Amino acid sequence: NAGVTQTPKFRVLKTGQSMTLLCAQDMNHEYMYWYRQDPGMGLRLIHYSVGEGTTAKGEVPDGYNVSRLKKQNFLLGLESAAPSQTSVYFCASSYSRSGGTDTQYFGPGTRLTVL
Amino acid sequence: GQSLEQPSEVTAVEGAIVQINCTYQTSGFYGLSWYQQHDGGAPTFLSYNALDGLEETGRFSSFLSRSDSYGYLLLQELQMKDSASYFCAVRDRGGGFKTIFGAGTRLFVKA
Numbered sequence: 345n346a347g348v349t350q351t352p353k354f355r356v357l358k359t360g361q362s363m364t365l366l367c368a369q370d371m372n373h374e375y376m377y378w379y380r381q382d383p384g385m386g387l388r389l390i391h392y393s394v395g396e397g398t399t400a401k402g403e404v405p406d407g408y409n410v411s412r413l414k415k416q417n418f419l420l421g422l423e424s425a426a427p428s429q430t431s432v433y434f435c436a437s438s439y440s441r442s443g444g445t446d447t448q449y450f451g452p453g454t455r456l457t458v459l
Numbered sequence: 460g461q462s463l464e465q466p467s468e469v470t471a472v473e474g475a476i477v478q479i480n481c482t483y484q485t486s487g488f489y490g491l492s493w494y495q496q497h498d499g500g501a502p503t504f505l506s507y508n509a510l511d512g513l514e515e516t517g518r519f520s521s522f523l524s525r526s527d528s529y530g531y532l533l534l535q536e537l538q539m540k541d542s543a544s545y546f547c548a549v550r551d552r553g554g555g556f557k558t559i560f561g562a563g564t565r566l567f568v569k570a
Contacts (some may be wrong), residue, residue, distance in 0.1 A: 378560070384467070385560040386546055387502065402557060434501060446492065446550050446558055453545040 345370050352436050355456045357425045365454050367435030375438045376418040377402075378410060378429040379449065387434065393418055403427035425458045432456070438445040461464045461551055463561035470567045471537055479532045479545050479564045483570040487552030491523050491530045494546045496563070502546060505532070534566075 345418040348369045357363055367376065374395050388403030391410040399410045407429060409421045418437075422429060432455050436448040461534055463483045478554040481491065490509040494502040508523035508530060518534040534541055543562040553555060 357500055380559075384562065387548075387560040389557060389559060400557070401561065415531055437500075446490065447504045447507065448492075448494075448502075448558065450503070 347371065347450050348435055348437055348451035350454050351370045351432075352454060353452065355420075355454065359426060360459060362421070362423050363425065363456075365435075365456075366416045366423075367420070367431040367437075367451055368416055368417075369449070370416060371437060371439070371449065372415070372459075373437035373439050374415075374454050375401055375440060375446070376412065377436045377438075378408070378418065378420045379434045379436065380404065380418050380429075381434060381453075389432075390420065406454070425456075427458045430456060430458045461549055461559045461560065462550060463533050463547055465545075465547055465561045465564045468565045468567070470569065473537055473539060475537050476533065476535050477537060477566065479534075479547075479566070481530045481532075481547035483530075483547070483549045484530050484559075485528075485549050485551045485559070486501070487550050488518060488528070489550040491521070492548040492558070493519075493521050493532045494548060494560075495543050496546065497543045500511065505545075507529065537568050539568050539570065542566055 377392040378390040393412040396415040435451040438448045440446045465481045492507045493505040496502040506521040523530040546563045548560045
């Protein structure tokens, strides 16, 4: 099992450019998440999905869009990148449908720089 | 809304015991988790408490008091490899059981 994978690992964008980050998991998990991590600020939830075809906003959703067309994939899109979106982006997945232990498995991260 | 507070840094000596505290505010608490993250790496799950009391996993233990909205992570027999950031995270009923993370505690283990 590969677990949770993310592509790309690194990316440099110019302000105004767009891009899509891809997250894939092979554990048949229902829940998937996108976080951003900035120095001293922990992990902040951008968007999440509780199942195929569903998405919901997290703490910091502005400037991002997501799609979950297939259960194993969760895409994060930046339509018009801004320097404030320079960050490390982590994708995670978990099995739990509702309540109970929510062990999240994280991907290796994508380091994004917006110039 | 939800919020979590934990100390930003803790320093301890190899072989010692260290406790990292976490207090939280949430409208629909469902459980408290702890994650470890080494520099440049991804967070990894350590423990989860849904009920009051102590959960033990090897050298690591986690405690929860729901009435005090408080929990802690206890690391025993500290090793140099335990130097990392530790995050508490609250599972909240609102919006489909999403999880909110604290800002993290950086643990430095000295020889």
